[in-house]
Amino acid sequence: MNGSTPVLEGRGLVRTYGTVQALQGADFAVEAGTVTALIGDNGAGKSTLVKVLSGVEQPDDGMILLDGQPVVFRTPMDAHRLGIETVFQDLALAPHLDAAANAFLGRELRRFGVFNARRAMRRSTIKSFADLGVTTVQDVSAPVMSLSGGQRQAVAIARSAMWAKRVIFLDEPTAALGVVQTRRVLDLIRQIRDRGLGVVLITHTLPDVLDVADRVEVLRFGRRTATFDRDDATVELLVSAITGVYSNVAVEAPTDVTEIDIAGGG
Amino acid sequence: MNSGHHDGDDSAGQRGLLKRLGSVTAVYTVAVFAAEVLFFSIRASDRFLTTNNLILTAQNVAVLTVVACGATFVLITAGVDLSVGSVAILGEVVAAKTIINAGGSGWFDAALGIAAGIGVGVLVGVINGVGIAYLKVPPLIVTLGTMLAGVSAAQIITDGVNVPNRTLSRIGNGRVGGIPYIVLVGLGVVAVAGVLLHFTVFGRHTYAVGSNADAARRVGINVPGHLVKVYALAGALSGFGGVLSLARFNTTSIGGHQSDPLEAIAAAALGGTSVFGGVGSIAGTVVGVWIPGVLRNGIIILGVQPYWQGIIIGLVLVATVWFDQYRRRVAAGTGGLRRTRFRSTRTADRPAHQPIHPPTTTNQEGES
Ligand SMILES: Nc1ncnc2c1ncn2[C@@H]1O[C@H](COP(=O)(O)OP(=O)(O)OP(=O)(O)O)[C@@H](O)[C@H]1O
Ligand SMILES: [Mg+2]
Numbered sequence: 001m002n003g004s005t006p007v008l009e010g011r012g013l014v015r016t017y018g019t020v021q022a023l024q025g026a027d028f029a030v031e032a033g034t035v036t037a038l039i040g041d042n043g044a045g046k047s048t049l050v051k052v053l054s055g056v057e058q059p060d061d062g063m064i065l066l067d068g069q070p071v072v073f074r075t076p077m078d079a080h081r082l083g084i085e086t087v088f089q090d091l092a093l094a095p096h097l098d099a100a101a102n103a104f105l106g107r108e109l110r111r112f113g114v115f116n117a118r119r120a121m122r123r124s125t126i127k128s129f130a131d132l133g134v135t136t137v138q139d140v141s142a143p144v145m146s147l148s149g150g151q152r153q154a155v156a157i158a159r160s161a162m163w164a165k166r167v168i169f170l171d172e173p174t175a176a177l178g179v180v181q182t183r184r185v186l187d188l189i190r191q192i193r194d195r196g197l198g199v200v201l202i203t204h205t206l207p208d209v210l211d212v213a214d215r216v217e218v219l220r221f222g223r224r225t226a227t228f229d230r231d232d233a234t235v236e237l238l239v240s241a242i243t244g245v246y247s248n249v250a251v252e253a254p255t256d257v258t259e260i261d262i263a264g265g266g
Numbered sequence: 267m268n269s270g271h272h273d274g275d276d277s278a279g280q281r282g283l284l285k286r287l288g289s290v291t292a293v294y295t296v297a298v299f300a301a302e303v304l305f306f307s308i309r310a311s312d313r314f315l316t317t318n319n320l321i322l323t324a325q326n327v328a329v330l331t332v333v334a335c336g337a338t339f340v341l342i343t344a345g346v347d348l349s350v351g352s353v354a355i356l357g358e359v360v361a362a363k364t365i366i367n368a369g370g371s372g373w374f375d376a377a378l379g380i381a382a383g384i385g386v387g388v389l390v391g392v393i394n395g396v397g398i399a400y401l402k403v404p405p406l407i408v409t410l411g412t413m414l415a416g417v418s419a420a421q422i423i424t425d426g427v428n429v430p431n432r433t434l435s436r437i438g439n440g441r442v443g444g445i446p447y448i449v450l451v452g453l454g455v456v457a458v459a460g461v462l463l464h465f466t467v468f469g470r471h472t473y474a475v476g477s478n479a480d481a482a483r484r485v486g487i488n489v490p491g492h493l494v495k496v497y498a499l500a501g502a503l504s505g506f507g508g509v510l511s512l513a514r515f516n517t518t519s520i521g522g523h524q525s526d527p528l529e530a531i532a533a534a535a536l537g538g539t540s541v542f543g544g545v546g547s548i549a550g551t552v553v554g555v556w557i558p559g560v561l562r563n564g565i566i567i568l569g570v571q572p573y574w575q576g577i578i579i580g581l582v583l584v585a586t587v588w589f590d591q592y593r594r595r596v597a598a599g600t601g602g603l604r605r606t607r608f609r610s611t612r613t614a615d616r617p618a619h620q621p622i623h624p625p626t627t628t629n630q631e632g633e634s
Contacts, residue, residue, distance in 0.1 A: 056484075075486075076484060076486070077486045080486065088484070090480075091481075092478070092480065092481035092484045092485070093478065093481055094473065094474045094477035094478045094481050094482065094544070095477055095478060095544070096473060096476075096477040096544035096545055097470070097473060097474060097477060101470060101473075101474075105470075105474055105481070105482070105485045105487070106471075106482070106485030106486040106487045107485070107486070108467045108470065110467060114466045114467060114468065115465050115466050115467070116465060116466065116467055116469075116470055118465075
């Protein structure tokens with residue numbers, strides 16, 4: 001890892017659902033202009049971590065730092081205001097509305113305070129999509145439900161990319177996609193990274209991880225158990241990290257001190 | 267009426283959704299309407315196709331038009347409001363009582379009565395909205411409750427005796443340039459509702475809430491707050507509908523308005539509004555109000571037993587919606603141009619959580 005301050009960092013994050021400890025002192029960091037893959041087995045806590053870092057859920061313990069400064073996200077809007085956007089696995093699009101309306105949903109450009117500035121939003125959506133190289137969505141005036149799965153995915157990602165200033169989380173954005181559409185999404189992810197954003201990609205497809213990620217963080221039972229630079233990672237190594245065979249972050253003793261040299265962890 | 271259905275509705279995706287989907291419904295609805303007009307024109311052109319009869323019909327549908335505009339908003343949020351008839355009665359009663367208590371004549375008393383009628387509608391609407399959005403009681407139940415309570419309240423206020431009052435009669439029966447005021451008022455409501463639904467952020471959020479409430483919440487829309495506003499709007503329009511009804515008939519009608527909620531829903535559905543939310547237009551609702559309105563009028567002109575109305579309107583309603591959906595299914599299965607053109611509409615009226623039944627033909631996935 002290099003020495004620059006991560007744009008977004010979580011330290012010692014704890015989140016419990018009843019008796020389930022989804023996060024048990026998880027650490028996580030993403031740097032600007034990089035793609036960080038967040039991998040781990042089903043139930044490892046990846047989605048929970050994303051929810052905590054994007055204001056959807058509140059951590060029971062631990063801290064979140066933005067550009068090195070502690071922050072608290074009470075709602076997703078708090079995170080939005082600070083330039084953090086999330087593409088949830090279910091996309092959270094309104095299917096009857098078109099791409100432009102979805103892109104600006106909840107953040108409409110207005111005329112005279114109450115009217116939709118429809119043209120301006122449409123124009124701006126077309127421009128943003130073009131800048132992002134989203135060519136799959138030809139008609140931003142078509143209702144989203146008339147688009148293919150890949151196109152919808154592109155709309156959801158492009159929407160987040162339009163608004164993100166710092167970090168964008170993508171929770172399994174390619175899970176339902178075919179080869180071609182997956183490739184397009186990965187290209188889009190690179191595009192977003194090249195604009196200087198921190199991109200966090202959750203996926204179970206390890207070749208995609210090696211394809212697009214600059215760094216990899218592995219979560220297991222609610223803790224970070226390994227981190228890799230892409231060049232050091234192989235599919236075999238990632239598999240052993242996911243299954244707990246390999247670890248390069250000391251977390252062996254669950255209730256003991258973790259090897260974090262910064263105070264303030266869980 | 268505004269040109270809304272196609273040009274105004276960017277929220278539902280004017281160039282996408284309504285040109286492809288909404289217009290499918292609209293085409294058949296307008297066709298039904300045209301067929302109806304044609305039928306009566308042939309059978310009784312001398313009495314049916316007259317300016318006077320047109321004006322009379324417009325006068326007769328004015329109240330339902332106002333109420334149905336509110337119902338359209340509610341349906342688009344994937345809700346339903348059964349209380350609109352009771353609210354109309356309450357509107358009448360409260361308006362009449364207010365006017366009488368204020369002295370009973372003059373502009374000011376009239377305005378006070380109108381405001382009170384609308385106000386009681388807003389009140390019931392807010393109660394509906396809070397019950398639905400915050401207490402999470404299903405819309406059907408909450409508005410069933412306020413429907414029952416509303417009539418009851420009107421009876422309590424009046425001791426069950428209708429209140430005659432002529433103060434607003436000029437609005438209900440007067441004319442300017444040959445056109446009844448009440449028709450102009452109805453047109454005004456349609457215009458305002460159309461602009462509100464199709465051109466404002468409020469309207470767009472109404473579609474969004476009905477289309478995917480969870481998505482709306484996650485982009486920061488105050489979904490419960492919005493629902494309260496929508497039900498309050500429906501309540502206001504119902505209360506105002508009651509005021510107009512009082513103005514037209516010069517008396518309250520505690521026993522009336524019973525079929526208002528269902529007629530309003532029928533009108534909206536005829537006009538292409540989906541009961542699953544996310545789809546609808548004010549222009550469609552206006553056509554949906556006119557179909558039974560013209561039918562009623564024509565039946566009377568032809569001297570057919572008026573008892574047939576319900577059967578005919580019921581059949582037309584179900585047939586229109588069925589035909590529309592049948593066309594979509596057929597279109598989805600025939601392949602070629604039609605398939606791609608209608609593919610997007612196939613899932614239109616299904617709620618997001620309902621599985622789409624696997625199609626029987628092979629080329630369904632539509633990657634073209
Ligand atoms: N809202 C919730 N209520 C109760 N338990 C939850 C909730 N959300 C997550 N959990 C539990 O927390 C643990 C971590 O879940 P999480 O969704 O974060 O895993 P994940 O790594 O995203 O898994 P997957 O790869 O399957 O998406 C699981 O045991 C899960 O059952
Ligand atoms: Mg997950």
